[in-house]
Amino acid sequence: MSLINSFGPARAFALGLALISLAPAQAQKTTVKTKNSKVKTKTTGAAGTTVSKTTAVASSAPLVAMEPQPAPAPVSPVASAPQVVTAAPAGLPAEWISDLGAAQAQAKATNRPILAVFSGSDWCKPCIMYEQEVFAKPEFTAYAKDKLVLAHFDFPRMKKNQPTAAQLKLNEAAAAQLNKEGDFPLAVVIAPDGKVLAKTGYIAGGPVAFEAYLKKVVPTL
Incomplete structure (x- = not known):
């Protein structure tokens, strides 16, 4: 005689529910690593198999505001630097030698x-x-x-x-x-x-x- 016939339809259905509750969860996800705004998860099935999956998510790292860089300080001219002028002097007489x-x-x-x-x-x-x-x-x-x-x-x-x-x-x-x-x-x-x-x-x-x-x-x- 079969097990169903021995316990009756109602009892057989209850027994099935109990057996199912004892089995491991079908799909449990565990986060194992986060890097470069990606989350890698591990899925464990009822048969003990493991399936890895990587999902891109927004980075949880706080954004750091970039402080404005100050303008470079003006370079002070050398104290002895001559003044720049636009007008050239009149030419010297021919008596001057350049050698x-x-x-x-x-x-x-x-x-x-x-x-x-x-x-x-x-x-x-x-x-x-x-x-x-x-x-x-x-x-x-x-x-x-x-x-x-x-x-x-x-x-x-x-x-x-x-x-x-x-x-x-x-x-x-x-x-x-x-x-x-x-x-x-x-x-x-x-x-x-x-x-x-x-x-x-x-x-x-x-x-x-x-x-x-x-x-x-x-x-x-």
């Missing part, structure tokens, strides 16, 4: 001291003032004509004012001998034998004041 070697040769031949001027004609305001107020004046040209050998070495910054490669080489050679510190403006008084007698920056007062300075350095002038 230190040629000036030295002329100084020896004439036994006259050299006045070598280093300038930045398109960026150095004191340089421009020096040339406009002193060196380009007809009074100074007349004074220096038979007393000095005049040499001028310009170091402009604007592209349109750049000297030729040959002249730039002469300027740099002169600076290597007389203006290693890179001072602008700079006036150097040199004896006929090549000895440096004095160096000075800008002197206010025009040709008269500069001539007075020269006479202190070279009393025979």
Whole structure:
């Protein structure tokens, strides 16, 4: 006789429910790992099999607000940086030589001291003032004509004012001998034998004041 016939239909149905309640859950999900906004789950079936499933979810990590970065602090210019100007000085008279070697040769031949001027004609305001107020004046040209050998070495910054490669080489050679510190403006008084007698920056007062300075350095002038 079968089990159903032995217990009757009602009892057989109750027994079936009891057996089902004793079995493990059909689908239990357990979170095992979270990474990169993905949740990996493990599903265990009644037969003991395991099925893995990965589901993309929104990240639960709190969002960190990015603080605004402060604007970079302005870079302070070098204290000795010259003022930038747009106007270039008037050209110097033709008596000025731009070759230190040629000036030295002329100084020896004439036994006259050299006045070598280093300038930045398109960026150095004191340089421009020096040339406009002193060196380009007809009074100074007349004074220096038979007393000095005049040499001028310009170091402009604007592209349109750049000297030729040959002249730039002469300027740099002169600076290597007389203006290693890179001072602008700079006036150097040199004896006929090549000895440096004095160096000075800008002197206010025009040709008269500069001539007075020269006479202190070279009393025979």
